Amino acid sequence: MNSPIVTRRGAQQAKIQTRAMVKSKSTSSATAAAAAAAANAAAGPNANGSNGAGSCGPRKPSPALQEAKRRARNMLKSQNNGTAAQLEPVIDIFQNAVNAKSMHRGPTALIYDESMSEHCCLWDSTHQERPERFTRTLERCRELKLVERCLQLKSRLATKDEILKLHSMEHYERLEQTSGVHDEEAMEELSSHYDAIYIHPSTFKLSLLASGSTIELVEQLLLGKAQNGMAIIRPPGHHAMKAEFNGYCYFNNVALAAQHALESHQLQRILIIDYDVHHGQGTQRFFYNDSRVLYFSIHRYEHGSFWPNLQESDYHAIGAGSGTGYNFNVPLNAKGLGNGDYLAIFQQLLLPVAMEYQPELIIVSAGYDAALGCPEGEMEVTPACYPHLLNPLLHLANCRIAVVLEGGYCVESLSEGAALTLRALLGDPCPPLVEPLQVPSPVLREALLNCIYVHRPYWRCLQLQQTYSPGELQQISSTIPLHRVQRIWLGGTTPAPSPDQRYPTRGTSAQLSVDVVASNASRLRLLRAETQLSVPAVRVCYAYDAQMLQHFNLHDATHPEQPMRIRQIHQMHQDYQLLGRMQQLEARAATTDEVCLAHTRAHVNSVRRLLGRSVEELQQVGAGYNSVYLHPRTFECAILASGAVLQAVDSVLRGQSRSGICNVRPPGHHAEPDQPHGFCIFNNVAIAAQYAIREYGLERILIVDWDVHHGNGTQHIFESNPKVLYISVHRYEHGAFFPKGPAGNFDVVGKNAGRGFNVNIPWNKKGMGDLEYALAFQQLILPIAYEFSPQLVLVSAGFDAAIGDPLGGCKVTPEGYGLFTHWLSALAGGRIIVCLEGGYNVNSISYAMTMCTKTLLGDPVPTPQFGSTTAQRSPTVAFQSCLETLQMCVEQQRHHWKSLVFGCKLPQFVLGENNNEDFLAATMDQLSISNDDPLGAAGGDIDAQPDRGQDRPSGSKPKVKVKTLSEFMAEHKEQ
Numbered sequence: 004m005n006s007p008i009v010t011r012r013g014a015q016q017a018k019i020q021t022r023a024m025v026k027s028k029s030t031s032s033a034t035a036a037a038a039a040a041a042a043n044a045a046a047g048p049n050a051n052g053s054n055g056a057g058s059c060g061p062r063k064p065s066p067a068l069q070e071a072k073r074r075a076r077n078m079l080k081s082q083n084n085g086t087a088a089q090l091e092p093v094i095d096i097f098q099n100a101v102n103a104k105s106m107h108r109g110p111t112a113l114i115y116d117e118s119m120s121e122h123c124c125l126w127d128s129t130h131q132e133r134p135e136r137f138t139r140t141l142e143r144c145r146e147l148k149l150v151e152r153c154l155q156l157k158s159r160l161a162t163k164d165e166i167l168k169l170h171s172m173e174h175y176e177r178l179e180q181t182s183g184v185h186d187e188e189a190m191e192e193l194s195s196h197y198d199a200i201y202i203h204p205s206t207f208k209l210s211l212l213a214s215g216s217t218i219e220l221v222e223q224l225l226l227g228k229a230q231n232g233m234a235i236i237r238p239p240g241h242h243a244m245k246a247e248f249n250g251y252c253y254f255n256n257v258a259l260a261a262q263h264a265l266e267s268h269q270l271q272r273i274l275i276i277d278y279d280v281h282h283g284q285g286t287q288r289f290f291y292n293d294s295r296v297l298y299f300s301i302h303r304y305e306h307g308s309f310w311p312n313l314q315e316s317d318y319h320a321i322g323a324g325s326g327t328g329y330n331f332n333v334p335l336n337a338k339g340l341g342n343g344d345y346l347a348i349f350q351q352l353l354l355p356v357a358m359e360y361q362p363e364l365i366i367v368s369a370g371y372d373a374a375l376g377c378p379e380g381e382m383e384v385t386p387a388c389y390p391h392l393l394n395p396l397l398h399l400a401n402c403r404i405a406v407v408l409e410g411g412y413c414v415e416s417l418s419e420g421a422a423l424t425l426r427a428l429l430g431d432p433c434p435p436l437v438e439p440l441q442v443p444s445p446v447l448r449e450a451l452l453n454c455i456y457v458h459r460p461y462w463r464c465l466q467l468q469q470t471y472s473p474g475e476l477q478q479i480s481s482t483i484p485l486h487r488v489q490r491i492w493l494g495g496t497t498p499a500p501s502p503d504q505r506y507p508t509r510g511t512s513a514q515l516s517v518d519v520v521a522s523n524a525s526r527l528r529l530l531r532a533e534t535q536l537s538v539p540a541v542r543v544c545y546a547y548d549a550q551m552l553q554h555f556n557l558h559d560a561t562h563p564e565q566p567m568r569i570r571q572i573h574q575m576h577q578d579y580q581l582l583g584r585m586q587q588l589e590a591r592a593a594t595t596d597e598v599c600l601a602h603t604r605a606h607v608n609s610v611r612r613l614l615g616r617s618v619e620e621l622q623q624v625g626a627g628y629n630s631v632y633l634h635p636r637t638f639e640c641a642i643l644a645s646g647a648v649l650q651a652v653d654s655v656l657r658g659q660s661r662s663g664i665c666n667v668r669p670p671g672h673h674a675e676p677d678q679p680h681g682f683c684i685f686n687n688v689a690i691a692a693q694y695a696i697r698e699y700g701l702e703r704i705l706i707v708d709w710d711v712h713h714g715n716g717t718q719h720i721f722e723s724n725p726k727v728l729y730i731s732v733h734r735y736e737h738g739a740f741f742p743k744g745p746a747g748n749f750d751v752v753g754k755n756a757g758r759g760f761n762v763n764i765p766w767n768k769k770g771m772g773d774l775e776y777a778l779a780f781q782q783l784i785l786p787i788a789y790e791f792s793p794q795l796v797l798v799s800a801g802f803d804a805a806i807g808d809p810l811g812g813c814k815v816t817p818e819g820y821g822l823f824t825h826w827l828s829a830l831a832g833g834r835i836i837v838c839l840e841g842g843y844n845v846n847s848i849s850y851a852m853t854m855c856t857k858t859l860l861g862d863p864v865p866t867p868q869f870g871s872t873t874a875q876r877s878p879t880v881a882f883q884s885c886l887e888t889l890q891m892c893v894e895q896q897r898h899h900w901k902s903l904v905f906g907c908k909l910p911q912f913v914l915g916e917n918n919n920e921d922f923l924a925a926t927m928d929q930l931s932i933s934n935d936d937p938l939g940a941a942g943g944d945i946d947a948q949p950d951r952g953q954d955r956p957s958g959s960k961p962k963v964k965v966k967t968l969s970e971f972m973a974e975h976k977e978q
Contacts, residue, residue, distance in 0.1 A: 096806050099865040100817040100850035104579050108861045109402075111428045112223055112232030113153035114216045115141065119237050122209045124201040125187050131378070131412040131512040132201075132251045137237050140408070143418040144235070147536070149425050154229050160208070161215035166254055168262045169289055171246040178253055182207040195505045197248040198311070210238055210253040217256040217407050218263045224403045225268045225364065230863060231397070231404040231428045235421065239409040241283030241368045242311070250281060250311065257368050257407050258289045261296055264364055271295050274362035274400070276353065277302070278345070278392065279370020279409040280380030281309075282316040282332065286368065292324040297331070297360050301348055303373070303380055304334030307494025317490060318453045321461075328461030331356070333454055336491075337446040341383035342436060343902065344447040345373070345392060346789055350781050351451060351905055354395050355464035358777055358869045362400045367393070371411030371420040375530075376523035378513040379412050386419035386527075387434045387534050390427035394829040395785075397427070398822050402863040404428070412513075415527050426536075430861040432661060432833025437533045440789055442901040452486045456909045463878065464774075467782060467886055467893075470911040483894060486907040535832055541586045543859045544660040546647035547573055548590035551668050554640035556632040557618050563809065563843035564632075564669065564682040572666050572839070575849040581856050586660050592639070593646035593690065600693035601686050601720050603677045610638045610684060629742070631679045641669055641684035648691045651836050656699045656795065662828065662859045663836040666852065670840040672714030672799045673742060680716060681742055688799050688838050689720045692727050695795055702726055705793035707784065707827060708733070709776070709820075710801020710840040711811035712740070713747030713763065717799065723757040728791045732779050734804070734811065735765030749892045752899060759899030762787060764892050770881035771804065772814035773822075773867040780826055782889050786902040788830055796827050796835040802842030802851040810843050817847070821854030821864035828859060835859070 095101070120138050124130035144150050166175050181202050184190060190202045213236040220234045234256075241257055242250030257275060264270045273296045277283040282302040290296035303309045304316055314320075322330035333348055357365075371389070373382040396404060406424055411417035427433060443451075452468075459465045471485050515523075552566035576582050598607050613621060613633055625633040634640075644667035651663030671688060673681030692704045706721075708714040708731040721727040734740045735747050745751070753761035764779050788796075802820065804813035828835050837855050842848035854864050893906035 097817060097846060097850045100854055103818070103821075103854060103857060103862070103864050106857075106863050106865070108430065108863065109227070109230030110154035111152070111425070111430075112156050112220055112229035113144075113150060113235070113425070114156040114158055114220050114232065115235040116158035116212055116216065118205070119209055119212065121205040122203050122238055125203060126191050127201070127509045127511075129510070129512055130201065132238070132410075135414050136411060136417055137235065139414045139418040140235055140421045143422040144425055147422055147426060149422060149429060152429055153425070154232075156216075156219055156223055156229075156232070158212055159215040159219050160211040161218060161254070161259065165218060165259060165263065166211070166214065168266065169245060169258055170243075170254060174246045174248075178202075178207045178210065178248070191508050195508050198506050199242075199250045199511065200248045200253075200506075201508065206238065206253060212236075213238055213240065214254045214256045214259050217260045217405070220405050220407070221260040221264055221364070221366065222267075224405055225264060225270075230402050231406075233406040233408075233421075233425050233428055235408050237408065239279075239370070240407075241277055241279060241286045241370075241409050242281070244285040244288055249285065251410070252285065255285050255289065257283075257366050257409075258286045260405070260407070261290070261364075261366060265295055270363045272360060272362045272364075273297070274357055274360060274365045275299065275368060276365065276396075277368035277370070277409075278373060279368055280372040280377070280382060281370070281410065282311060282313065282334075283368055283409075284311055284313055284316060287315070287320070287330060287332075290326065291320075291322055291330055292326040294322075294325045294329050296326075297329045297356070297362070299331040299333075299353055299356070301333045301345070301373075302335065303338065303382065304332075305336050305338075305493065306334075306491040312494045314492060314494065317492075318450060319457055319490065321457055328458060331454060331458065334450055335382075335446065336450060337444070338381040339383055340373075340444060340447060341375075341441055342385055342388040342391075342438070343441040343443050345384055345388060346440070347443040347447060347786070347902065347905070348451060349392055349395065350785050350789075352454060352465075355778065355781050356458075356462055357396065357399055358774075358867075359462055359464045361866070361869065363403070365396055365400045365404045367404065367406045368409045369406045369421070369424060370409035371417040372413075374411060374413065374416035374420050376413035376416045376520075376527055377411060378515045379410070381515075384420075385436065385438065385530055386416055386423055387436055387530065389420045389424045390433040391436070391789075391829055393424055393427050394433050395826055398825050398858070398864060399866055401866060413523070413527075415524065419527070419531060431536075432538055433829040434534045434536055435832045436792070437530050440792060440902070443904055448904050449486075451905060452907055452909065453488055455905075456486070456488050459909065463882075464778065466878075467778070467889055468905075469890060469908045471908040472911055475908075484907045486909055488910060538833065539658050539661050541660040542662065542861060543585045543856060544588050544651055544654040544663045545576075545582065545585040545666070545856075546588045546590060546651045546663065547666040548643055548647060550590075551640045551643055551647075553636040554634050554669055557634060558622055558632070562632065564841075566668075567845050568842065568848060569666050569668050569839065571845040571849045572852050575853050576666075576856060579853055579857070581853070581860065584860055585664070585856070586654065588647065588650045588654060588663075590643055590647040591650060592642040593649055593685075597649060597694060598642060598645060598685055598690060600697065601676065601689040602674070606677045606679075607685075610641065610679070613637055614639075628679050630673075630681045631684075632682075637669070637684060644668060644671070645685050645687045645690045648687045648836070648838055649694055651838075652691050652695050652795075655834050655836060656695060656701075661833045664852070664856050664859065665836060665838040667839055670801070671838075672708055672710060672717045672801070672840050673712070674716040676716075676720055681712065682841070683716065686716045686720060688797050688840075689717050691797055691836070691838070692721070692795075696726055701794045703728070703791055703793045705788055705791060705796045705830065706730065706799060707788075707796065708799035708801070708840070709804065709823065710799055710842075711804035711808070711813055712801065712841060713742060713765070714799055714840075715742045715746050718746060718751070718761055718763075721757065722753050722761055723755045725756050725760050727757075728760045728762070728787070728793065730762040730764070730784055730787065731799075732764040732776065732784070733766065734769065734771070734813065735763075735767055736769075737767055749888065749895050752895065759896075762892070762896060764888060766813075766881075766884065766888060768881050768884035769812035770814060770879065771885060772806070772881070773816055773819035774869045775881060775885040776804075776815055776819060776823065777867075777869065778885060778889060780823060783892055783896065783903070785826060787896065787900045788827075790900055790902040793831045794834070796831050798824070798827065798835065798837045799840045800837045800852065800855065801840035802848040805842060805844065805847035805851050807844045807847045808842060810841075815851075816867055817850035817854040818865045819867045820851045821858040822867055824855040824858045825864075 120134040194201045240252045240255045243252035243255040277300040372380040556562035621633040648665045654660045671683045671686040674683035674686040695701045706729045713733040803811040804815045806814045897903040
């Protein structure tokens with residue numbers, strides 16, 4: 004028999020019981036009887052008068068009930084023998100939630116230096132890497148009153164030793180010699196030796212300032228002085244390599260900060276996310292062999308024809324040595340990609356990998372040249388999308404996230420995107436996306452599936468895609484699309500390194516046609532005008548009333564649906580000092596008219612008639628329903644619970660608060676339109692959704708139901724209503740788990756006009772935990788929810804899938820619920836209401852709902868631990884079953900939701916490049932990444948590396964012969 008999990012509070016209670024047992028035999032008997040009664044409650048709805056929906060007649064005792072009774076008999080037997088009960092080892096499953104009590108939102112750090120505007124191109128006034136990129140970004144942050152809300156850090160210069168951690172001495176001294184040189188012709192001549200570089204008299208100092216400020220930001224985060232932060236700096240850095248200036252970059256700011264964290268703080272897992280439209284080949288090279296840094300780059304590539312025109316920028320460059328599997332490139336092979344494409348990358352690939360990697364620090368190389376209007380990227384990511392990309396990461400890495408400015412050359416979209424990013428770091432809700440979300444493009448689908456294919460052997464989270472054998476390629480009848488992996492190279496041949504090559508220095512800025520510029524400017528103005536940025540000052544409203552304690556089971560004091568559930572939640576909110584930080588709502592009773600929005604009048608009247616009935620009559624009436632008990636005050640408590648949720652809806656939709664927590668009972672999601680069911684009397688969330696539609700004219704409401712039981716009542720109420728998207732993730736056991744029957748299966752998708760607006764994610768095994776629920780969110784819930792674009796999110800927050808619950812048999816942690824709440828809060832402009840449903844371990848539900856509340860208040864919550872990152876370790880039965888369920892759900896729902904375009908089979912075998920050769924082996928051999936000495940850069944013995952002379956340039960722009968660099972430096976060295 005497996006050892007039971009005992010909480011700290013449970014252990015204390017058990018000690019008290021043990022002392023009493025030793026003292027008195029009668030107390031022992033009472034304790035054993037109580038244990039047996041608790042066992043009866045632990046059997047849950049299935050043992051409380053039901054073998055399934057609508058069943059009747061004799062019931063066979065459940066295994067859980069029999070096992071609990073056996074334990075009680077053994078306890079009594081040991082006590083009669085004079086032996087005190089032996090306590091099991093205590094495992095505090097809520098320690099992370101306990102730790103969260105002292106975790107409060109820390110400041111957002113901001114670092115910049117006004118002198119960074121000095122860096123400019125003296126010989127080309129049209130150069131796009133110009134001071135306005137910096138000054139306009141700061142202006143927009145000030146306009147939105149963001150700067151004064153930040154902890155402003157003092158900028159500083161990087162030291163020479165810090166720079167030499169990654170860059171060569173020659174590289175450092177080469178730039179140092181330009182400091183203060185005002186010979187414009189000489190500086191242009193020097194700049195021509197490098198691809199896309201200009202050098203100003205201030206460049207050396209400001210490059211040190213940019214790198215030093217980035218290191219300082221990371222240092223303050225790691226010291227706990229700030230929760231997260233942003234460095235608004237220039238010049239940028241991610242193209243800078245060990246011994247080469249490149250692409251407007253001199254020292255690699257982000258790489259240097261990461262190296263500082265590795266060496267000075269001994270971090271072992273740093274995630275660098277680079278969404279600049281150009282591949283950050285400099286950063287990639289520094290850490291290509293290092294598993295301590297996971298580098299993830301999203302960039303325009305066009306099969307190598309887009310700058311920097313490198314084969315190593317393609318998806319097959321996955322790292323080398325110990326770093327194999329830790330380098331991700333998502334190459335975008337077309338321009339014009341937008342919000343839907345970038346969100347898909349984050350949801351389908353980046354977020355799952357990030358959670359499995361469990362980073363200790365996240366650094367974002369934040370280039371905004373993929374933003375709408377940028378002449379370099381020619382992409383269409385709107386400024387308001389950037390907070391949505393950042394939001395799912397904010398509760399990873401203990402909330403330590405540093406955003407560092409890189410590129411972006413349309414100052415309107417750059418300044419807006421960067422300002423909204425800072426706003427997200429400060430904890431403001433993500434603004435609703437004004438434009439409808441476009442379906443991920445075929446080009447993106449191809450690139451993303453290629454990435455998943457090459458990384459699948461290294462990451463367990465990427466096992467969702469099924470595989471196919473060579474024989475299946477000949478079959479036309481396959482219902483699931485087969486993805487064919489190919490590489491195309493259009494970048495031409497990279498010339499051999501030469502010290503005499505030269506690059507253009509004038510007229511290098513990308514140009515768009517006048518019509519395109521005007522169209523982009525008009526669209527940006529419209530987006531800015533229509534993007535809703537004002538939010539209520541009150542973060543969370545709270546609905547609770549002690550009168551709801553009056554509903555309880557008169558015949559079974561140990562019934563799991565008991566008043567202690569909401570009282571304990573309320574007490575923990577008080578213990579965590581959360582009540583004073585929320586707007587307390589005065590509960591009211593829902594009117595009959597309001598309840599009838601989801602229920603028949605006959606049902607309402609039948610519950611109303613319970614008033615004044617005898618205890619025996621109530622028991623008899625309750626027995627006629629499936630898993631329902633009744634009390635003389637049931638009607639009053641039920642309408643009070645529904646009315647409390649309506650109060651929260653009013654508060655949120657009137658703009659009085661951003662979000663709501665509803666600590667209410669009796670629960671509601673099992674209640675059918677015409678009868679109570681499964682501890683539920685009136686369907687609180689369904690009534691609230693109908694109320695929001697009627698009173699506020701909403702057209703799109705999302706209900707996410709994560710109670711461990713399927714919300715049959717909510718599904719039936721909205722199964723024909725396209726205004727409500729109902730998504731339920733629940734334990735199903737092939738229809739054998741309460742409420743039983745086929746209604747909760749994956750193929751039940753709604754009826755008539757509501758077809759496609761019902762999404763069931765049914766677990767067929769017990770034991771699902773944070774990892775499995777997170778995958779459900781990433782693969783289904785979030786993509787569908789973003790495509791639906793809700794105006795309000797209602798969460799049927801049952802916590803009986805929580806670890807320690809006697810009914811659910813699942814393992815979701817309180818911090819897991821906090822994370823899922825945070826993810827959902829990015830929708831609907833943050834208008835989310837979390838409403839209690841089930842959950843029958845009072846400790847589990849109290850901690851879980853407290854973590855949800857802390858999340859909505861903006862507090863950090865411990866990051867869930869998603870298990871081993873070793874893909875070779877045998878997955879659990881629950882995880883294997885989870886993948887099967889998600890595969891079936893994706894296959895079913897892709898017919899209704901266009902965002903689900905990634906449910907393809909990947910080849911089991913290595914396909915050759917264009918099916919002619921083993922491209923993975925061939926191209927990895929051809930990669931010349933080692934030419935830039937990444938081993939030394941990543942901490943190896945730099946001096947032991949062979950002298951390769953001048954490192955090869957990384958790009959392939961036009962070149963002309965010039966005098967050697969050493970000759971040039973000798974001629975222009977300052978006397």
